[in-house]
Amino acid sequence: MQLYELVLNDGHAVSPFVWRVRMALAHKGLPYDSVPIGYGDKDKLAFSGQDRVPVLVDGDDVVSDSWRIACYLEDAYPDRPSLFGGAGGRASGLFFNRWCDTQQLGNLFLLCTPGTFDLTPEADQAYFRESRFEWSGMTIEQMREDPPKKIAALHGALEPVRQTLQEQAWLGGDQPAFPDHCLFGGFMWARTTSDFRLLDAEDPVEQWRQRMLDLFDGMARKAPAVQQD
Numbered sequence: 001m002q003l004y005e006l007v008l009n010d011g012h013a014v015s016p017f018v019w020r021v022r023m024a025l026a027h028k029g030l031p032y033d034s035v036p037i038g039y040g041d042k043d044k045l046a047f048s049g050q051d052r053v054p055v056l057v058d059g060d061d062v063v064s065d066s067w068r069i070a071c072y073l074e075d076a077y078p079d080r081p082s083l084f085g086g087a088g089g090r091a092s093g094l095f096f097n098r099w100c101d102t103q104q105l106g107n108l109f110l111l112c113t114p115g116t117f118d119l120t121p122e123a124d125q126a127y128f129r130e131s132r133f134e135w136s137g138m139t140i141e142q143m144r145e146d147p148p149k150k151i152a153a154l155h156g157a158l159e160p161v162r163q164t165l166q167e168q169a170w171l172g173g174d175q176p177a178f179p180d181h182c183l184f185g186g187f188m189w190a191r192t193t194s195d196f197r198l199l200d201a202e203d204p205v206e207q208w209r210q211r212m213l214d215l216f217d218g219m220a221r222k223a224p225a226v227q228q229d
């Protein structure tokens with residue numbers, strides 16, 4: 001298998017969507033070769049019929065979009081540890097996936113985009129700046145203003161997750177499942193790009209994040225990052 005993934009300066013794999021898939025592949029115990037690409041390498045993704053990472057190539061199968069890749073892995077490798085724990089888990093997993101896309105990543109966008117820009121090779125910085133301005137109407141400099149206010153908004157959005165992790169170790173219950181990998185992807189975006197602390201040490205979400213960093217022999221903890229804790 002090959003995983004096309006976004007890799008910026010100093011080997012920082014910043015994409016929350018790629019991290020979801022990296023964790024899902026480790027969860028299933030499936031080895032793969034990484035194909036690192038930058039923002040300026042979209043032509044290398046043309047074979048997939050779209051221009052975003054992650055893209056997974058498995059023999060003749062080409063799958064893009066992190067949710068669709070998770071579903072593909074679950075269906076193609078049913079004998080490996082399950083990502084969803086059955087049809088009900090997949091159905092509610094889709095809801096949580098969309099919650100992460102809109103609520104978690106929505107709140108992380110203004111926080112993590114400046115650090116992502118700082119790690120973007122110079123040749124791609126103009127594209128990055130312009131595309132993010134088109135999406136948000138904000139310059140990178142404007143996004144850098146008042147991180148504490150943005151961290152407080154994220155903290156509020158995470159309350160249902162916090163209350164869940166007060167009752168159980170993982171979003172998947174007594175073991176990690178794809179919803180854990182989804183949420184963790186966003187925190188890996190922050191860890192790989194930005195030096196601010198998002199969570200207090202006693203927050204159940206932080207304790208869960210530490211457990212996630214330890215999974216699969218500390219795979220995520222060992223990845224090049226700005227934050228080391």
Ligand SMILES: N[C@@H](CCC(=O)N[C@@H](CS)C(=O)NCC(=O)O)C(=O)O
Pocket residue numbers: 006014015016017018039051052053054064065066067131
């Ligand atoms: N819904 C897609 C989103 C994929 C996506 O937006 N990927 C970003 C990386 S974080 C990308 O390829 N960005 C390229 C760009 O901004 O030009 C998924 O879940 O995989």
